[in-house]
Amino acid sequence: MSGPIIETQAVVKIYTVSAGAFRGKRPLKAVNGVSIKVDKGGVLGLVGESGCGKSTLARILLGLEPATSGQVWLDGKSVSQVGRRQVARRIQPIFQDPYSSLNPRKSVGSIISLPLRVHRIGDSTYWNRQVEEMMDVVGLRRRLRRNFPNQLSGGQRQRVAIARALIMRPDVVICDEPTSSLDVSVQAQILNLLMDLRREFGLTYILITHDLAVVEHLASRVAVMYLGRIVEEAATEDLFHRPRHPYTQALLTSVLTPEPRLGLPETHLGIAYPNPIDPPPGCTFHPRCPKATEICQTTAPDPVIEDGRLAECHLHEPLT
Amino acid sequence: MIPVLDVKGLHVDIPLAAGVLHPVRDVSFSVQRGETYCLVGESGCGKSLTALAIMGLLPQRALRQAAGLTFEGKDISTAKEREMSDIRGQKMSMIFQEPMTSLNPSYTIGNQLEEALVRHKRVSRREARERAVFLLDKVGITAAASRLKQYPHQLSGGLRQRMMIAMALMCGPSLIIADEPTTALDVTIQAQILALLASLQLEFEMGIILITHDLGIVARVADRVAVMYCGQVVETGEVTELFENPLHPYTQGLLACIPVPGRTRRGDHLGSIPGLVPTPIGDLTGCTFRNRCQYAFAGCADEDVQPREISQGRAYRCLLSPDACAQNASRRQLP
Numbered sequence: 085m086s087g088p089i090i091e092t093q094a095v096v097k098i099y100t101v102s103a104g105a106f107r108g109k110r111p112l113k114a115v116n117g118v119s120i121k122v123d124k125g126g127v128l129g130l131v132g133e134s135g136c137g138k139s140t141l142a143r144i145l146l147g148l149e150p151a152t153s154g155q156v157w158l159d160g161k162s163v164s165q166v167g168r169r170q171v172a173r174r175i176q177p178i179f180q181d182p183y184s185s186l187n188p189r190k191s192v193g194s195i196i197s198l199p200l201r202v203h204r205i206g207d208s209t210y211w212n213r214q215v216e217e218m219m220d221v222v223g224l225r226r227r228l229r230r231n232f233p234n235q236l237s238g239g240q241r242q243r244v245a246i247a248r249a250l251i252m253r254p255d256v257v258i259c260d261e262p263t264s265s266l267d268v269s270v271q272a273q274i275l276n277l278l279m280d281l282r283r284e285f286g287l288t289y290i291l292i293t294h295d296l297a298v299v300e301h302l303a304s305r306v307a308v309m310y311l312g313r314i315v316e317e318a319a320t321e322d323l324f325h326r327p328r329h330p331y332t333q334a335l336l337t338s339v340l341t342p343e344p345r346l347g348l349p350e351t352h353l354g355i356a357y358p359n360p361i362d363p364p365p366g367c368t369f370h371p372r373c374p375k376a377t378e379i380c381q382t383t384a385p386d387p388v389i390e391d392g393r394l395a396e397c398h399l400h401e402p403l404t
Numbered sequence: 405m406i407p408v409l410d411v412k413g414l415h416v417d418i419p420l421a422a423g424v425l426h427p428v429r430d431v432s433f434s435v436q437r438g439e440t441y442c443l444v445g446e447s448g449c450g451k452s453l454t455a456l457a458i459m460g461l462l463p464q465r466a467l468r469q470a471a472g473l474t475f476e477g478k479d480i481s482t483a484k485e486r487e488m489s490d491i492r493g494q495k496m497s498m499i500f501q502e503p504m505t506s507l508n509p510s511y512t513i514g515n516q517l518e519e520a521l522v523r524h525k526r527v528s529r530r531e532a533r534e535r536a537v538f539l540l541d542k543v544g545i546t547a548a549a550s551r552l553k554q555y556p557h558q559l560s561g562g563l564r565q566r567m568m569i570a571m572a573l574m575c576g577p578s579l580i581i582a583d584e585p586t587t588a589l590d591v592t593i594q595a596q597i598l599a600l601l602a603s604l605q606l607e608f609e610m611g612i613i614l615i616t617h618d619l620g621i622v623a624r625v626a627d628r629v630a631v632m633y634c635g636q637v638v639e640t641g642e643v644t645e646l647f648e649n650p651l652h653p654y655t656q657g658l659l660a661c662i663p664v665p666g667r668t669r670r671g672d673h674l675g676s677i678p679g680l681v682p683t684p685i686g687d688l689t690g691c692t693f694r695n696r697c698q699y700a701f702a703g704c705a706d707e708d709v710q711p712r713e714i715s716q717g718r719a720y721r722c723l724l725s726p727d728a729c730a731q732n733a734s735r736r737q738l739p
Contacts, residue, residue, distance in 0.1 A: 272676040339620070340624050341667075348624050
């Protein structure tokens with residue numbers, strides 16, 4: 085593995101939202117200082133609850149949304165200087181819901197070839213050849229190219245979305261919940277396909293999901309997000325065997341594996357996910373944290389990097 | 405002991421232009437008080453329609469046939485709409501998947517909670533309000549009295565689902581049908597909601613029918629399970645027995661599909677079931693799983709497969725012998 089293909093430094097995204105009928109507008113920090121690094125050929129799993137900012141981060145990486153502050157580098161070059169078109173050639177998305185992310189009025193062939201046409205690469209014979217090749221790669225029958233998305237099953241649609249993402253031969257693919265709208269048996273087919281394609285094309289994935297079992301199966305490193313911050317980041321093995329942050333520990337105990345003798349887990353988390361407009365002071369996790377102490381209520385912890393892993397929790401700060 | 409609900413030979417047919425659709429075919433099961441019975445299967449397997457058929461909430465053109473449908477020992481297979489609406493919401497209530505779409509956005513929470521009680525039990529609004537506060541407290545919603553004046557959009561997804569549960573409990577039902585109650589929720593909240601349902605079940609001695617596609621949930625909360633495929637129950641059994649010795653090729657296939665941290669090796673191919681679920685339309689003969697089954701043989705297409713009972717409450721719908729099925733399972737090296 086060589087150096088990082090994609091890297092961010094203290095990325096912040098602030099939205100201005102209405103706080104209620106007569107309360108005016110207030111800032112919402114969707115992403116609050118996120119620094120990640122993904123090595124070429126690696127798979128970074130990004131996990132967290134809904135509203136933690138993981139999809140906003142994905143949109144920033146894709147260039148669909150400008151960051152309020154902070155830097156994104158692609159292959160060592162700042163994305164803001166490379167330009168939107170060049171970034172789009174090298175980073176492609178696969179979205180969650182293949183029912184809404186494909187244009188219902190376009191045929192499968194024209195959906196898959198759209199990136200080539202937008203970037204004006206090749207002519208129509210080249211497009212046709214490429215479309216057929218990609219359909220073979222993702223396991224779609226070639227005769228489906230004249231069909232429309234509504235004639236396809238969920239699994240087939242997700243294959244179309246994957247073919248569209250790969251036709252530009254990108255370096256990085258951002259998969260935002262790629263299997264959560266699919267049935268169990270189809271989910272396994274798509275995950276197998278994603279693993280095969282990574283090997284075949286030397287792809288780097290950023291895999292955004294709430295399903296920790298999927299992350300454990302695919303990712304080489306995992307970043308856990310909570311309220312716009314990365315609270316823990318480590319190699320998959322380390323994170324699953326020795327989670328450090330109490331939030332990671334709670335997430336891991338909440339995974340319901342098909343083991344009937346275990347019963348339901350006790351997560352010891354309060355019920356409320358905090359309102360991101362009005363985040364709690366100190367460590368934002370402290371109202372739900374079973375291990376919170378006094379300092380957690382007043383002071384936000386600094387990230388501690390140790391043995392190649394990061395944790396942002398007072399429990400793991402070195403004693404001074 | 406008389407089961408809360410006993411379903412025998414339930415069929416649902418929907419006439420369409422292209423022929424008659426058979427989304428539910430010969431489904432039989434029974435639920436005891438205090439028991440959680442899980443219906444598990446992929447989308448389109450008929451699990452939700454089975455629930456709607458039991459509640460008498462099928463779309464109008466759908467036809468329901470049942471050899472027997474008894475609720476608390478009383479036959480409800482021929483019950484009129486009027487009788488059913490006395491049972492629904494009172495003795496048998498339902499929790500739906502998406503709390504935002506099943507709540508009315510323009511009424512307060514209090515209003516919606518009290519409605520069922522006022523309708524069924526003829527109590528005053530004040531008594532109904534007391535019961536609502538009591539139940540909101542039970543489902544872990546703090547400051548219950550002030551919540552009653554709020555509207556559904558002011559609550560988070562987890563709180564809304566708690567409210568749906570409180571609503572289902574208002575009249576003290578003996579059976580709750582929960583259709584994918586946690587699918588729209590985050591993992592940490594999901595575990596909490598399921599634990600809440602289990603503790604309420606213990607307290608009020610209810611039977612629960614839990615409908616889900618998630619085998620992880622089934623394993624952790626079910627007492628007994630029915631695996632559904634293409635409208636039929638293909639395997640039933642007590643939960644540990646079914647997960648540890650799955651017999652039907654479809655059940656085995658489903659279990660092989662899920663990654664399990666610590667058991668499946670990272671990066672290994674997951675098992676998958678090739679092909680698609682067929683649409684159960686027109687005349688169906690033979691096993692509907694045969695086209696996707698790696699053990700299928702010529703006989704599978706010829707005859708209708710009847711459930712084969714191997715012990716009390718343990719049955720599967722396949723022509724292969726129990727020994728052959730068990731051998732297949734061990735060869736698959738299920739996680």
